[in-house]
Amino acid sequence: MTEDDFWRLIEDCRPTAPDPEAELLAPALTSRLAAGSVSAVTGFAEQLSWALYRLDRREYGGELSGDAFLYTRAAVVAAGRREFEGVLATPAWFRSYAAEFVWAEPLLYVPDEAYRLLTGEEWDRSTRHSYESYSNAEGWAGTDG
16 A cells, blocks of 8 residues: 555545544544455555654653553544644644544554454454654654653
């Protein structure tokens, strides 16, 4: 799955009603991925981890706990490509998500659930980039993050 495919899938599955915590988006993505191929699920997982990794930087979440920072980064991704790129360009935009406690934790479980539905098996996955908070060494260089 290319980065463009990933963002197109996010946009195609986003509900028209406000859904800042991805409570509607996550099941829609899961359903779409579960109707496809294992390679689409793994590709989605790779793109999701890459997007979350790119937001794993001191200028976005230096004051947040690990879980809060992860779930808030997920909310930025769930908001779509335009918002994601805006936050990358203007880190101060991230503060509105953090200040309002906008968390999209359900997005994190989409690949696992889609894989389970598709194969009937649990996925003991790993991705090229860790999305866990503070794992982007370059993003936290010079800090004890």
